[in-house]
Amino acid sequence: MTFETIVVETIQRTPDIKSIRFEKPQRFHYLAGQYVFITLGDGPDRITKHFTLSSSPTEGFLEITKRLTGHPFSNALAGLNLGDRVSIKGPYGAFTFQGEYDKVGMLSGGIGIAPLRSMIKYSVDQELNASIILFYSNSRESDIAFRDELEGMQRENPNIKVIETITRPGLDWKGVIGRINAEMVKKFMPDYIERTFYTSGPQKMVDAMVSLLREMGIPKEQIKQERFPGYD
């Protein structure tokens, strides 16, 4: 469906990632992990782009989470104020999770967290039995989006495990270091061969994660992928 809605909240997640929340029409339904088209502007200035809903269907608002690029559409989105109107069309996409797998592995970097945050929040809110292990790679500690929330869901739910890995650690970083690799996956997810994987984010990252999983012997049917163009 296509509808107009208004901005109800904006949240700066990291220095270059921002979430924007919109009023959710009662008749709009979607699955965790799906995306919508957001249109900004009028007449010839209208621009439409894809955005995953980082909110969960269990939440009372719609949220998208944008990596800020400094380009015109990104600036217009980042500049939205409470009450501003946008047009939304959707939902679309088959990169979804409704509890159909008991064991899930998630591999992501940067903005690729958006659909995975939706799925993890959905799983927690619906009290699903699925075991989810998320590997989330970022450059610096300050780049970890949804950090408090992800760590909170991990603390409160034995089914959720979050491994944050940093490639440019500061002196205080006590966690995992380096890009997601086979040794890391095997160490924190010994039953990896039994898991269904979700990987999302910039195209190069997703390509690298799919190659890694295939080299580790994960069949194609156990790998679900969503690529965000425009960031490589």
Ligand SMILES: Cc1cc2nc3c(=O)[nH]c(=O)nc-3n(C[C@H](O)[C@H](O)[C@H](O)COP(=O)(O)OP(=O)(O)OC[C@H]3O[C@@H](n4cnc5c(N)ncnc54)[C@H](O)[C@@H]3O)c2cc1C
């Ligand atoms: C299914 C799907 C889901 C998505 N979900 C998300 C999401 O949840 N969050 C998110 O942030 N993004 C998401 N994206 C990507 C999003 O749709 C945009 O492509 C992305 O945000 C880049 O838009 P932009 O306006 O910031 O950059 P753009 O202006 O579109 O820039 C994209 C590319 O073009 C180049 N470029 C742009 N302008 C110029 C110029 N003047 N000169 C030279 N090069 C230029 C840039 O360097 C960059 O490489 C998703 C995409 C898909 C397909």
